[in-house]
Amino acid sequence: MGLDDKAQEVFEWYDAKWNLPTPFSKKRPLTIEISLSTGKYPWAREEGDRIMNEFFDKFRVERAGFDFLKYWPYEKGFIPNFLLPKSQRVYYIEPEPLTIAMLIESAKAGRWLYD
Numbered sequence: 001m002g003l004d005d006k007a008q009e010v011f012e013w014y015d016a017k018w019n020l021p022t023p024f025s026k027k028r029p030l031t032i033e034i035s036l037s038t039g040k041y042p043w044a045r046e047e048g049d050r051i052m053n054e055f056f057d058k059f060r061v062e063r064a065g066f067d068f069l070k071y072w073p074y075e076k077g078f079i080p081n082f083l084l085p086k087s088q089r090v091y092y093i094e095p096e097p098l099t100i101a102m103l104i105e106s107a108k109a110g111r112w113l114y115d
Contacts, residue, residue, distance in 0.1 A: 007032075007104045010059065014100060018051055032104060035097035037071040042095070045072040055103055062111035071098040 003011060011032065021027040028041065036043050036051060043051060048071065056063050073093040081089040106113050 003032075003104075004108075006108050010055075010104045010107050011100060013055075013058065014051075014103070017054070030100070032101040033099055035099050037095045037098040039097070043072075045075070048072045048098075055107075059107040060110065061106050064112065065115050066112040067115070070096050 011030070015030050019028060019030050036048060049068065052066070052068065055061065056066075073095055074090045076090050076092070081091070102114055
């Protein structure tokens, strides 16, 4: 794949810690284009939060400018919007893809590069 040291470190961290096989399936193939927030296997908001917090801490990446809701926006709850007061209604927002390549580039820079 031809990754430098920092890229390889981030890639191996994600692969070992988060790209684990489920009980009745194989480990999913991992590339730097894989998105954590969109695609065939997006992470739930809670797991996305854990992944990103660990990423920022482990690789000493400055969090300033990182908007979690851009990648994992609020989801509608059980109660339909028309029954909720206008102030509590949640409308669907398409999440932006957050890829392994974005993690790698931000780890190299020491700060979040994507706004």
